[in-house]
Amino acid sequence: MDGSLNNRWRDGLLLALVSLLPSLAAAQSVTIPDEYSKLIKHSGEITVFGNDGFGDKIDLASGGLEIIQTDIDLPGTNALPVRLARRFVPGDKYAGGFIGVWDLDIPYLHGIFANHVYNPRGWTVPDGGTGYYSRCSQFAAPPDMYFQGGHYLADEYWHGSFLHLPGAGDQELLQGTPRVPADGKTYPVVTKAGSVARCVGLAASSESGSQGEGFEIVTPEGLTYTLNQMVSRPNQMIAKPVMQMGLAGVSGAVPARHGNASGGTDHPSLAMNFTLPRVEVRIYPTKVADRFGNAVIYTWNASNPGQLLQMAASDGRKITFTYSSSGVTASDGSRVWTYSQNAGAETVALPDGSTWVSNLGALSNYKIVGLGDGCEWSDAGSSGPTGSSAIGSITAPSGASIVYTMAPVVMGRSWVPRECIYDLDSGYPSYAVEPAGYLNFAIISKNITGPGLPASGALWAYGYGPNNGCFVYGGSPCTASSPTTRSMTVTAPDGVVNRYTFGNRFAVNEGLLLRIDEGWNGTSAARTVETTYADPNAAPYAVFSGSSIRQRGDTLISSDVMPKRQITTTQQGRTFTWKVASDCSGVPYCFDTFGRPTKIIKTSTP
Secondary structure, eight states, X not given: OOOOHHHHHHHHHHHHHHTTOHHHHHHHEEETXXXXXXXXXXXXXXXXXXXXXXXXXEETTTTEEEEEEEEEEEOOSSSOOEEXXXXXXXXXXXXXXXXXXXXXXXXXXXXXXXXXXXXXXXXXXXXXXXXXXXXXXXXXXXXXXXXXXEEEOHHHHOOOOEEEETTTEEEEOBBOOOOOOSXXXXXXXXXXXXXXXXXXXXXXXXXXXXXXXXXXXXXXXXXXXXXEEEEEEEEEEEEEEGGGSSBOOOSXXXXXXXXXXXXXXXXXXXXXXXXXXXXXXEEEEEEEEOTTXXXXXXXXXXXXXXXXXXXXXXXXXXXXXXXXXXXXXXXXXXXXXXXXXXXXXXXXXXXXXXXXXXXXXXXXXXXXXXXXXXXXXXXXXXXXXXXXXXXXXXXXXXXXXXXXXXXXXXXXXXXXXXXXXXBTTTOOEEEESSOSEEEEEEEEXXXXXXXXXXXXXXXXXXXXXXXXXXXXXXXXXXXTTOOSEEEEEEEOXXXXXXXXXXXXXXXXXXXXXXXXXXXXXXXXXXXXEEEEEOOTTOTTTGGGOOBOOOSSSSHHHHHSOOOEEEEEEEETTEEEEEEEOSOSTTSSSOBOTTSOBSOXXXXXXX
């Protein structure tokens, strides 16, 4: 990561110049439909499944994969972690930063923002008189961008701003009415999980040229994350054909924000495609503290602001990092871990001399290409992988190896309002405001081989049923019999099949796990678990729900609290019911303001 202001301006100018070259830009950029999955995938992260010795977690709602491996975890006199964990997420060739394709799995804020010399750059908000960099106190979506005579809406190049906490995944940052600590401070930001954020200045060791505010996140458990170490790294440019640069009318009722605000567009004659340079902005921690005064301090390299130099706890625990041209070393004071990269493979040498070796480049570099421009939806019945697959592997110190196979899979959404953006000049439909279907880079199989296993290995296979996508009207319209769910199956090495059913109805149950059928034989299951969710608009928690600042995507599911109201388990002729009581005064069900049950009832029949 380059901390030099001169280099950042140089890179921004080069990217701007490159965007004038149509053939080169096409090879290095993505279109708006290519990034549909970034609008919706976050709902799937609500339910994460599977974690074994290789550290993989598979989100069955989206087929998404992430791998988290913990190398160092120092116990102390308090619960604050002093831990070196590495995280890998496929499909982002710009990921990594610690070693190869691996990131450190630490708390951070992140989002993808515009980055060129003619506009405010990085994590910005519309200038309301306090400046573009009041990103906390004036928390909002970034401003629309104008570049080479073109107009880019915020929700065309940006997909939301998020808090990543290890073990909890991504939580969208929301506007809302938070439950605030009684400290007299202002908290303009909230998360669905109940955390709130106040504003702090950026750390002096942040990337050169950084300005404005950082965030201090306070969780319901009383942890405070001071996130004010700002860095940025390149991300793919977003491309729009010249004739798409001005956004014209739409079919159906569409918000005014989709109009052409500039009243017209200058179309330079050189380029067929214009591109908007972008960066991923991350804001890392400088301190994590609990309510008892215990703390962990994160020290960063002011000369290279993305390099973590040390984690040091108030109880004496410490991990120190050293960087060189050959890699990274980490030490807890008595032992050393060594990280290196060679020919696309990453090696972790443990203190006892054993090694982990990962070769995940093909998964990291895989680029999803969307289902095409336009607004129609003709793949409502499709299922399974679409396009070529890619594989990645990890070998453990024991000699066991795992191979992951991934491919694009069509994910469908039902009862989606059909709103289409049209080209200003040609009248050709450009993209759907809300897609009824999109491609996601999904797990197809994982296979473990090694000592004590059959020669063919232990294989888990992931199957995807019909995506069941449909618009309210227009191409493949929904009907009274249209499904509002989609299912996938996991076949274990012993042949046992489990089926998972998720909601896919737009703004109703999208991404929610509704049913698990264990021991599924195609018509029945040995055990079935069904989940019913409470109304997101119910008292007493609804008033505290935040509001997404995104204009597209799964915003209701990512922002509104929808607690589990009833879980029904059927097995061997018996039914077991867990449900939240409904006899509490003033509320339909017995929940507190966080959506946690205050009274439950357990029954079984017969």
